[in-house]
Every structure is written in structure tokens, then in C-alpha cells.
Amino acid sequence: METLRTEVVVIGSGPGGYVAGIRLGQLGKKAVVVERENVGGICLNVGCIPSKALITAAKSYAHAKHNETMGIFASDVRVDVGRLQAWKGEVVNKLTGGVRALLKSAGTQLVLGEAKFVDPRRVEIKKPDGQVMQIEADQFIIATGSRPIQIPGFTVDQKRVLDSTGALALDAIPPRLTVIGGGYIGLELGMMYAKFGSKVTVVEGTPTLLPGTDPDLVSVVARKMKKLGIEVHLEAKALGWEEKGGAAVVRVGTKDKGELTLETDKILLTVGRRPNSENLGLEAIGVKVEKGFVTVDKQQRTSVRHIFAIGDICGQPMLAHKASREAEVAAEVISGHKAEMDAVAIPAVIFTDPEIAYVGLQEHDAKKADRKVKIGKYALGAHGRALAMAETDGFVKIIADAATDEVLGVAIVGAEASDLISEGALALEMGAFLPDLALTIHPHPTMGEAVMEAAKGALGESPHIIGGGQKRGL
Numbered sequence: 001m002e003t004l005r006t007e008v009v010v011i012g013s014g015p016g017g018y019v020a021g022i023r024l025g026q027l028g029k030k031a032v033v034v035e036r037e038n039v040g041g042i043c044l045n046v047g048c049i050p051s052k053a054l055i056t057a058a059k060s061y062a063h064a065k066h067n068e069t070m071g072i073f074a075s076d077v078r079v080d081v082g083r084l085q086a087w088k089g090e091v092v093n094k095l096t097g098g099v100r101a102l103l104k105s106a107g108t109q110l111v112l113g114e115a116k117f118v119d120p121r122r123v124e125i126k127k128p129d130g131q132v133m134q135i136e137a138d139q140f141i142i143a144t145g146s147r148p149i150q151i152p153g154f155t156v157d158q159k160r161v162l163d164s165t166g167a168l169a170l171d172a173i174p175p176r177l178t179v180i181g182g183g184y185i186g187l188e189l190g191m192m193y194a195k196f197g198s199k200v201t202v203v204e205g206t207p208t209l210l211p212g213t214d215p216d217l218v219s220v221v222a223r224k225m226k227k228l229g230i231e232v233h234l235e236a237k238a239l240g241w242e243e244k245g246g247a248a249v250v251r252v253g254t255k256d257k258g259e260l261t262l263e264t265d266k267i268l269l270t271v272g273r274r275p276n277s278e279n280l281g282l283e284a285i286g287v288k289v290e291k292g293f294v295t296v297d298k299q300q301r302t303s304v305r306h307i308f309a310i311g312d313i314c315g316q317p318m319l320a321h322k323a324s325r326e327a328e329v330a331a332e333v334i335s336g337h338k339a340e341m342d343a344v345a346i347p348a349v350i351f352t353d354p355e356i357a358y359v360g361l362q363e364h365d366a367k368k369a370d371r372k373v374k375i376g377k378y379a380l381g382a383h384g385r386a387l388a389m390a391e392t393d394g395f396v397k398i399i400a401d402a403a404t405d406e407v408l409g410v411a412i413v414g415a416e417a418s419d420l421i422s423e424g425a426l427a428l429e430m431g432a433f434l435p436d437l438a439l440t441i442h443p444h445p446t447m448g449e450a451v452m453e454a455a456k457g458a459l460g461e462s463p464h465i466i467g468g469g470q471k472r473g474l
Contacts, residue, residue, distance in 0.1 A: 020330055357421035
């Protein structure tokens with residue numbers, strides 16, 4: 001059996017694993033990244049990147065069909081799904097090819113295969129061709145990510161019942177789509193297909209869409225969903241389905257209407273994700289695992305000091321940018337640098353229409369905690385740049401300490417929220433106060449001005465809000 005000797009083994013090549021491999025190489029460490037499926041992981045291949053490519057295409061299609069407000073009338077607007085999928089593939093291939101090149105330039109070796117710990121210093125790799133090798137190392141980084149959760153009665157076959165991977169690879173737009181799960185993945189993909197022309201129904205078990213998200217933000221997206229003709233069933237449970245008359249018939253138990261049947265062409269299952277911690281041999285070598293998640297400290301060390309873990313396998317939030325930062329921390333600690341995961345807050349983005357983004361303390365959480373805060377809220381309905389873009393749904397909300405004016409959180413629903421939230425993340429990281437944002441001159445006319453106006457609103461000083469702002473205390 002072939003045995004390879006190196007300093008560090010990284011298991012997984014997603015946004016955590018490949019960043020760790022590159023950073024280790026930059027810091028002079030001899031490293032090997034092991035990947036069992038696709039270089040770049042879920043995010044680059046069947047998650048973040050391809051989904052945003054298709055979501056952007058859906059938005060362009062909807063604009064082309066319905067741009068009469070701007071005086072633009074288009075005819076024979078259609079979707080060539082084959083070309084759309086090919087373009088998506090081009091985007092993915094360019095990025096995954098870039099990852100391979102970056103790993104190579106850092107001097108990090110890539111090995112394809114499935115890894116399992118044989119002992120605390122050695123992993124066995126089963127290669128795609130069936131051959132087996134072993135790699136010995138001084139230290140390890142586990143970056144194996146997560147996978148979609150399945151529920152009883154809805155086995156994913158990627159034909160009738162899809163997970164997010166299958167939903168991004170369809171060769172035709174389904175006339176009817178039933179989405180089980182009203183979280184961010186379900187709404188992102190559901191709204192995307194609604195724009196492409198699908199009749200979409202969302203089934204969510206809790207009393208609200210996007211559970212845990214500020215209800216103010218959710219309400220704006222819910223209104224847009226209604227405009228798109230999306231039917232929503234809250235406090236509803238998908239009980240099962242059967243093939244009938246060339247369609248799938250889904251049984252749904254509801255709180256108020258009893259059992260309903262929904263006839264559909266495709267069923268999209270988006271009820272959450274679970275960590276890929278099984279079959280790695282972790283428990284046998286003493287790595288502590290709780291409910292599938294690997295326990296780590298601020299330096300990303302597991303209970304076995306020379307073994308680190310990063311990304312989804314470490315717990316919430318399951319976000320690519322969190323994994324990438326954890327990767328840098330682990331690589332730097334391994335290389336002898338002083339580093340730890342000390343982010344003040346991690347921003348979250350939901351690519352619905354309009355987009356939702358937030359970071360830090362949110363208003364509904366402040367209310368629950370009886371935290372004394374002041375709120376500045378600036379609506380986009382009269383915002384110059386938003387009007388010029390015909391994207392006036394939404395607002396920017398800033399949450400600050402009532403006594404000191406320290407910025408505690410930012411919440412945005414509206415066009416370009418995914419880009420705007422970075423200003424909020426920087427504000428929290430730098431310990432900014434409301435005047436820091438309010439007195440920073442923002443270029444006009446831009447969406448970024450809305451952040452400045454929300455800060456001024458919290459201070460009661462906005463020239464573009466009647467009365468100067470909402471400046472209300474909680």
C-alpha cells in the first residue's frame with residue numbers, strides 16, 4: 001500500500017478546505033487536500049455559485065418580460081434551459097479550475113478519494129479507481145461540510161423528489177413545483193422557478209417563513225412572493241406523496257384546514273442540512289462529536305489537539321464565508337501564528353427577491369432580551385437610486401445601543417442587500433457608533449446612501465425622513 005508523508009492533511013476541498021490548503025502553502029507548510037467528490041465542494045459545484053447564477057438569470061428573464069414601467073417592451077422572451085445550464089457549468093468550471101490552480105501555486109497537493117482515520121496520525125484514502133493509500137501527517141483539518149436532510153416519505157431520487165442539487169440541474173422548467181421547507185434555500189429556489197414560470201407552492205412547518213429572521217424583513221419578501229403567485233402553507237407538514245395520473249400528489253397536514261392534497265410535477269426538499277461527520281473514524285480516535293457536530297475551541301482545535309475542524313461540521317451558522325475564515329485561523333495556528341476565531345459578528349445573506357441581509361443583534365432579538373436599543377429605519381420607496389433602478393421594495397434598519405449609540409446590528413431587505421451588508425459587518429467589527437456611519441459621506445446616487453440615512457434616522461437627523469427619523473427606543 002502506498003504511504004505518503006506530509007505535515008498537514010486537509011479533508012475536504014470546499015470553501016473551508018481549499019482555503020486552508022492554500023493558506024497552509026502560503027505559510028510554508030507541506031499540505032495535502034483530500035476531496036472525495038468535486039474540487040470546490042458543495043458551494044462551488046452545486047450550491048452557492050450555481051444557485052446564484054440561476055437566480056441572476058431568473059431575475060434577468062423576469063425583467064425582460066416585465067419592464068414596461070421603463071418603457072421597454074420585449075417579445076418572444078424565452079428560456080433555453082440547455083444553454084442556461086451550460087452557462088452555469090461554465091461559471092462553475094472556471095471557479096473550480098481556479099481553485100485547482102491556486103492549490104498548485106501554493107504547493108499544496110490535491111488527492112481525490114474518500115478519507116478515514118486509521119489512527120490519530122494517519123488516514124486511509126479510497127481512490128475513485130478503487131486503489132487504497134495512506135497519508136501520515138503531524139496535523140489534520142477536517143472540512144467535510146454538510147448535506148441535505150431527508151424526511152420520511154420523501155426519498156430523494158432527483159426525478160420527482162429533488163434536493164437543492166437536483167433542483168439546480170433540471171433540463172426543463174417544471175410547470176408546478178412544491179417546495180417543502182420555507183427556509184432560505186427553499187425560498188431562493190422557489191422564487192427563482194416562479195420567475196421562470198413555475199406554479200410554486202411552499203409548505204413550511206413553522207408559523208413563519210424564514211424562521212428566526214426579523215419578521216419585518218420577511219414580510220417584504222412574502223409580499224413579493226404573493227405577487228409572483230406563490231402559494232404558501234404555514235404550520236403545515238408534508239405527510240407523503242404518490243404517483244397518480246402522471247403527476248406527484250403530495251399530502252399535507254395543516255393546522256387549520258386539515259389534510260390537503262397538492263398535485264405537482266416536482267417536489268423540492270429543503271428542510272435543512274446535517275454535518276458530514278460519519279464514516280470518518282472520529283470517535284475511534286477520540287474526537288468529540290455532539291449531535292453530528294465536531295466540538296472545537298476558538299482556534300478550531302478538536303478534543304484531539306493536533307486535529308482541527310472547520311466549516312459546517314463545526315455547527316451554525318453553516319455559511320461558506322464562516323468556513324473560509326475558520327480555515328485561515330486553523331492554518332495560521334498550525335503554522336505557529338497567534339490566531340483565533342474572534343469575529344464580532346458573521347453576516348448572513350438570503351438571495352430572495354428582494355434580497356435579505358443582516359449582521360449582529362436584530363430588533364426582534366433585542367425585544368426578546370429586553371435590550372434597550374434605538375432603531376433607525378430608512379425605506380427605499382423614496383430613495384433616488386432605488387427609484388432609478390425600479391427596485392423600491394424594502395428598507396435599511398440599524399440597531400444601536402440606546403445609551404451609547406454603538407452600532408449593534410444592521411438589517412437590510414432590498415436590492416443589493418448582499419453587497420450593502422458588508423458595511424454593517426465592518427461597522428460592528430470596528431466598534432462603530434451611529435455618528436461614524438451618519439457622518440461618513442456616501443456617494444450619490446447609490447444604494448449605500450440608505451445605510452447612512454438609516455444611521456441618521458436613528459439619531460433623528462435624516463434630511464430625507466419626515467421629522468428627521470424614527471429614533472425610537474425599545
